[in-house]
Amino acid sequence: MTQFVDECGLNVRGGDGAAGCVSFRRxxxxxxxxxxxxxxGRGGNVWLEADHNVASLLAFKDHPHRRAGNGRHGQGKRRHGAGGDDTIVRVPMGTSVRDQDGALLADLAADGDRWLAAAGGAGGMGNVRFSTRHNRAPAFAEQGEPGEQRWLRLELKLLADVALIGFPNAGKSTLISRISAARPKIADYPFTTLEPNLGVVRTADDFEMVVADIPGLIAGASDGRGLGHRFLRHTERARVLVVLLDLAPVDDTSPVEQERVLLEELGAYRPELLERPRIVVGSKADVGHREPPAGAMCISAVTGDGLPGLIRAMADAVREARADGEAAGRARDVVVHRPVPEGFRVERADDGAYVVVGRAAERTVALSDLTAPGAWEFARRRLQRMGVERALVRAGITSGDTARIGAFEFEYHDDEDDFPTEAPR
Known part of the structure; x- marks a missing residue:
């Protein structure tokens, strides 16, 4: 069973806010x-945080649900309830977060990057908050707000200095096993590697770089053939690309043709990949006799011929890429986190009802126990101060029409006295 998971779903839910207390001094x-x-107390938040100690998304494969703690209810003597505990979900560096429609929400590329995945609900206010000169003994309080809940899609793009790309069985796994401590599966048949492998390569002058063995690419990989999208996305953050060409291919595809197909698939997937520093290498020089493209290096991972030169070339390219502020493999997607829009708007539903959409208006009726004496009157005055009734009139509502605010639905009348006095059951 594979222990590397680079794509998964995640269900996050913020903690529920707790209810305020109805109490009188006795x-x-x-x-x-x-x-x-x-x-x-307010509910806890769910945060996603990139952690260099996490290698894959395996922890979410069979257990995709993460929830924060609920708040505690208020009590008499003006004792406020405690807030719920936050939940920090640690993910690998290089994790992209998308919604169910595929829109990018966050890119957690560096260790410690943090993103709010699900906000906790607000706590309800106790009855002491509603005391006015007109009502000195309010017998109602607010309910807690439910925490935010949603499904997310996590995708891992490996963070590596060098990505080894090539056809299946081109010798990538053998190469990374010779130049690092990585021990991938090696066999003499195509598609031996079905998951990326990372290895740390250390040079004689103690320079270190991370090399990724990307599973074999084939023609059509940019269209998803042969799990191409899953493999290609791991090249996006690499600083340097090493194109490995098989000098003894089993299907008689020439090294020149291999290079053409590989570069074509990279360009079709993401054109900017063709602008990365690139080293072209002919592998299996000990058994292959085909000529590599002009300027390509020749190596044999089995005998070790050419490996010192390749390591030096890789180290030089990585040094230059790291020094360059435009290092393409570390470029971060700019993600704009827009705040929740303030105010409200009036829309027409398919059934003809006038729907008030806006968090402030929805919270006014959702957090209040409208069945309690005086609660609806307080909520109605608050809605009036917001301008909700004026907005409904401007939208064309008339007596007898249905209005809806969140889950609260009522029949509108010009006469305020005809407004409902309790929420529907």
Whole structure:
């Protein structure tokens, strides 16, 4: 069973906010004690954080759900509930986060990068918050807000200095096993490697670089053939590409043709990959007798011929790429995290209802227990101050039409006294 997972789904849910408390001060020798209900605690957040100690997405393969802690309810004597604990989900460096439609949400490329995946719900306010000169003993409080919940898609793109690319059975696994401590599966048949392998190569002057063995590419890989997309995405962050050409191919494809196909597939997948520093190498020089393209190096990973020169060339290219501020393999996608829009708008639903869309308006009715005496009147006044009723009138609502705010639905009337006094059950 493979222990490397580079793509998975993840369900995240923020903690639920807790309810505020309805309480009144009851002490000896204190006449007419007022409201003293405390606020509920907010729910915890779910964060995704890149961690260099995490190698793959294996932890989410069979257990894709992550949830933060709920807040605690408020209590009497103005005691506020504690907030829920945050949950930090550690993912490998190089993890891209997308929504279910494929839109990029975050790119956690460096160790310590953090992104808010699911926000916790707000805690409800206790009845002490609703005391006014008109209502000195409010008998209602707010409910807690549910935490945000959604499915995400995680994709891992390996962070490597050098990516070895070539046809299946071109000798990539043998090469990385000779120049590093990596021990991939090696056999004399195509597609031996079905998952990327990483190895650290150390030169004589203690220079270190990370080399990735990318599973074999074939014609049509950019269109997804042979799991091409899964393999090609691991080349996106590499600083240097080493194109390995088989000098003794089993299907008699010439080294020149191999290079043409590989570069064509790279360009079709992402044109910018063709601008990366590139080293062309002919492999299996001990058994192959075909001529590599002009300027290509020749090596034999089995006998070791040419390996010192290849390592020097790779190290020089990586040094130059690291020094270059435009190092293509580390370029970060710019992700804009837009805040939740303020205000509200009125839309028409398919059934003809007038729907008020906006977090502030929806929270006004969602967090309030509208069945409690005085709660709907308080919520209605708050909606009026927001301008919700004016917006409904401008949208064309008339007496008898249905209006909807979140899950709360009511029949609108010009006369305020005809507004509903409790939420639908």
């Amino acid at each position: 002490e000896a020798h204190v006449a007419k004690g007022g409201p003293d209900g405390g606020d509920g």
